[in-house]
Amino acid sequence: YKRVTTNSLVEMKANGEKISMLTAYDYTMAKIIDGAGIDVILVGDSASNVMAGHETTLPITLDQMIYHASSVVRAIERALVVVDIPFGSYQSDPKEALRSAIRIMKESGAHAVKMEGGKEIKESVKRILAAGIPVMGHLGLTPQSIYKFGTYTVRAKEEEEAAQLKEDAKLLEKLGCFGVVLEKVPAHLAKSVAESIRIPVIGIGAGNGADGQVLVTHDMLGMTHEFNPRFLRRYLDMYSAMTDAFKQYKTDVKSGDFPNEDEQY
Ligand code: KIV
Ligand code: NA
Numbered sequence: 001y002k003r004v005t006t007n008s009l010v011e012m013k014a015n016g017e018k019i020s021m022l023t024a025y026d027y028t029m030a031k032i033i034d035g036a037g038i039d040v041i042l043v044g045d046s047a048s049n050v051m052a053g054h055e056t057t058l059p060i061t062l063d064q065m066i067y068h069a070s071s072v073v074r075a076i077e078r079a080l081v082v083v084d085i086p087f088g089s090y091q092s093d094p095k096e097a098l099r100s101a102i103r104i105m106k107e108s109g110a111h112a113v114k115m116e117g118g119k120e121i122k123e124s125v126k127r128i129l130a131a132g133i134p135v136m137g138h139l140g141l142t143p144q145s146i147y148k149f150g151t152y153t154v155r156a157k158e159e160e161e162a163a164q165l166k167e168d169a170k171l172l173e174k175l176g177c178f179g180v181v182l183e184k185v186p187a188h189l190a191k192s193v194a195e196s197i198r199i200p201v202i203g204i205g206a207g208n209g210a211d212g213q214v215l216v217t218h219d220m221l222g223m224t225h226e227f228n229p230r231f232l233r234r235y236l237d238m239y240s241a242m243t244d245a246f247k248q249y250k251t252d253v254k255s256g257d258f259p260n261e262d263e264q265y
Contacts, residue, residue, distance in 0.1 A: 002078070003077075003078055003080075004039050004040065004078060004079055004080040005080060005111075006080065006111070006112060006134045006178035006179070007178075008039075008080075009039070009040070009080065009178060009179055009200050009212075010178060010179075010198065010199060010200065012039070012200065012211075012212075013198070013199070013200040013211045014198070018211065018212050018213070019039050019040060019179075019200055019202060019211055019212025019213075020037075020038045020039050020040070020212060020213065021038065021039060021040035021041070021042055021202055021212055021213065021214035022038050022040075022041060022042070022214065022215060022216075022217045022220070023041070023042045023043070023044040023046055023047075023050075023214070023215075023216045023217050023218075024041050024042075024043065024072050024075075024217060025043060025044075025047040025050065025051050025068040025071070025072065026051075026068065026071050026072065027071045027072065027074055027075045028075070029217060030071070030072040030075035030076060030079075031075035031076075033079070033217065034075060034076045034077055034078055034079045035077075037078070038079055039079060039080065039212070040079060040080045040081075040082060040202075040212075040214075041072060041076065041079045041080070041081050041082070042082050042083075042084070042114065042214060043065065043068050043069040043072050043081065043082070043083040043084065043108075043110065044084050044216065045057040045060050045065065045084040045086045045087070045143075045144070046143075046216050047060055047064070047065070047068050048060035048086075050216060050218045050224070051068070052064075056143065056146055056147075057084075057086070057087060057143045057144055057146075058087045058088075058144060058146075058147075060086045060087075061086060061089075062085075062086055062089045062100055062103060062104075064086075065083060065084065065085075065086050065104065066103060066104060066107045066108050069081065069083045069104060069108035069109075069110045070107065070108040070109065072108075072110075073108055073109040073110055080111050080112065081109075081110045081111050081112070082110070082111065082112045082113065082114050082136055083104050083108065083110045083112070083113055083114065084113070084114050084115075085097070085100050085101060085104065085113050085114070085115050086144075087144040090115055090121065090124055091121070093124075094123040094124040094126070094127040095127070097115075097121070097124035097127060097128060098124070098127045098128055098131055101113045101128045101131070101133050101135075102131065102133070105133055111134065112133070112134035112135065112136055112178065113128065113133060113134070113135055113136070114135070114136040114137070114138055114181065115128075115135060115136075115137065115138065116138040116139075116142035116143075116144045116145065117137075117138070117139075117142065117145075117168075118137070118139055118164070118165070118167070118168025118169075118171055118172065119167070119168060119171055122171065122175065125137075125172070125175050125177065126175055129175060129176045129177070134177075134178050135172075135175075135176075135177045135178070136177060136178060136179045136180065136181065136202075137168075137169070137172035137177045137179070137180035137181065138180065138181040138183065139165050139168050139169060139172075139180060139181070139182055139183075139185075140155045140156060140165060140181075140182045140183040140184055140185040140206065141153075141154070141155045141183040141184035141185070141205075142183065143183075152184070153184075154184050154185065154186065154205070155183075155184055155185050156185045156186065156189055157186060162185075162186075162189050165182075165185065165189065165193070166189075166192070166193055166196065169182075169193045169196070169197055169201070170196065170197060172199075173197040173198065173199050177199060178199055178200075179199050179200045179201070179202060180193075180197075180199065180200075180201055180202070181201075181202045181203075181204065181214060182201055182202070182203050182204075182206040182210060183203075183204045183205060183206065184204070184205040184206065184229075184231070185205075185206050186207070187206065187207025187208065187209055188207075188209070189206075190203050190206035190207050190209050190210050191207065191208075191209025191210070192209075194209055194210055194211050195209075200212055202214050204231065205229060205230070205231030206231075215232065215233075219232050219234070220232070220233065220234060220235050220236075221234070221235065221236045221238040222234040222235070222236045222237040222238045222239050222240075223238040223239055223242070224239075225239040
């Protein structure tokens with residue numbers, strides 16, 4: 001396998017090749033995703049919701065992110081592994097941000113970090129990049145700011161917020177970020193941002209004009225059936241498939257059908 005690097009992603013954009021990205025938080029899932037040839041694996045702080053059952057991404061800790069990331073890294077042969085720096089471990093000052101990024105890189109073996117925000121995290125992004133750590137941005141609906149937004153609805157529908165988002169994307173490019181996630185923004189805005197910068201724009205709920213797409217793996221597999229945003233395409237109905245399997249197992253245990261003669265020593 002030729003490993004995916006931050007440079008290969010920028011080249012893919014230049015060549016008009018769309019970038020595929022999915023989340024993973026554990027070894028087994030990451031191995032399947034990497035084996036399928038997905039370009040980028042995001043150890044997202046969505047682990048807070050998906051793995052731990054929290055309502056928001058805010059509670060997950062740096063130590064927990066490092067645990068998830070190191071499990072994912074052990075599975076990977078080809079994909080680029082990007083890790084979210086969790087809420088509270090980069091916002092207070094650039095030194096803290098750098099310390100958090102260094103811990104992620106050193107203790108997990110991941111290849112890059114992702115941070116939410118634009119101009120307000122400029123100094124932290126600079127400092128992390130200066131240490132040789134690749135940074136991916138994240139703009140639009142940034143879930144670590146959910147209590148500021150008060151709603152999970154589409155961002156940057158108004159001109160003022162859209163203009164700020166465009167400026168922030170350009171700033172992230174100028175600072176040296178290798179890409180930026182745009183979450184839940186109008187398709188025309190994501191398209192115009194993608195056209196205005198050379199680094200790839202990876203969309204989630206941001207339409208087809210982005211340079212690549214990311215989804216939460218558990219959502220696209222249909223494991224999370226209560227979550228139904230318009231942007232989500234489900235490639236499997238794992239919720240039903242797993243429920244059927246669990247029920248069948250129960251039936252087989254209760255009836256004494258499992259294990260049979262071939263399944264014992
Ligand atoms: O944490 C996450 O899964 C993310 C993606 C949805 C972009 O940040
Ligand atoms: Na995230």
